[in-house]
Amino acid sequence: AQRVTQPEKLLSVFKGAPVELKCNYSYSGSPELFWYVQYSRQRLQLLLRHISRESIKGFTADLNKGETSFHLKKPFAQEEDSAMYYCALGSGGYNKLIFGAGTRLAVHP
Amino acid sequence: DTAVSQTPKYLVTQMGNDKSIKCEQNLGHDTMYWYKQDSKKFLKIMFSYNNKELIINETVPNRFSPKSPDKAHLNLHINSLELGDSAVYFCASSQDGAARSTDTQYFGPGTRLTVL
Numbered sequence: 535a536q537r538v539t540q541p542e543k544l545l546s547v548f549k550g551a552p553v554e555l556k557c558n559y560s561y562s563g564s565p566e567l568f569w570y571v572q573y574s575r576q577r578l579q580l581l582l583r584h585i586s587r588e589s590i591k592g593f594t595a596d597l598n599k600g601e602t603s604f605h606l607k608k609p610f611a612q613e614e615d616s617a618m619y620y621c622a623l624g625s626g627g628y629n630k631l632i633f634g635a636g637t638r639l640a641v642h643p
Numbered sequence: 644d645t646a647v648s649q650t651p652k653y654l655v656t657q658m659g660n661d662k663s664i665k666c667e668q669n670l671g672h673d674t675m676y677w678y679k680q681d682s683k684k685f686l687k688i689m690f691s692y693n694n695k696e697l698i699i700n701e702t703v704p705n706r707f708s709p710k711s712p713d714k715a716h717l718n719l720h721i722n723s724l725e726l727g728d729s730a731v732y733f734c735a736s737s738q739d740g741a742a743r744s745t746d747t748q749y750f751g752p753g754t755r756l757t758v759l
Binding site: 579580618620630632633636 | 733
């Protein structure tokens with residue numbers, strides 16, 4: 535079955551600390567993975583996708599097919615990173631996205 | 644110049660009523676979606692239309708009926724509302740969802756539906 539698991543509902547860190555938001559997926563085909571973010575009072579938006587292999591706002595994510603993971607990392611968290619983060623799996627064409635349950639990141643001063 | 648807009652933003656109604664949520668995108672995208680976000684913030688695809696044609700239809704009660712009058716609009720009509728329908732409903736659009744699965748999806752602000 536196609537599934538995305540984000541084991542942490544809440545991740546609380548202090549400013550300047552490293553951050554890793556975990557995402558594991560289950561998919562039999564060749565996966566396409568994304569991270570979407572929702573800041574307070576803003577709409578859900580794409581943060582990054584694995585095929586781009588880019589760093590956005592200091593965040594990176596590497597697809598590890600052996601561990602079926604796509605963890606989101608940032609070496610030094612900022613207060614403005616506080617938001618809800620969703621890992622998503624693109625499955626089987628038609629742009630169908632399967633979302634994880636989301637992780638709320640809270641960065642404290 | 645909002646990209647994806649939804650109306651209304653909030654909808655409070657009684658059980659058994661019929662209601663509609665409207666969605667419009669001005670991005671010129673071919674594909675539009677409806678998602679449901681439950682109280683635990685779980686976001687799940689409900690429907691997707693590409694150029695007015697239904698292409699994704701998840702296991703959703705047939706009380707939910709999407710309608711796409713043109714490719715810029717995708718409305719969601721819900722009959723005989725139930726308590727469990729209370730959720731936030733998000734509309735989204737993407738450039739071309741018919742063939743590729745890497746298109747960025749652009750989301751609306753959401754409609755919070757409360758069924759009493």
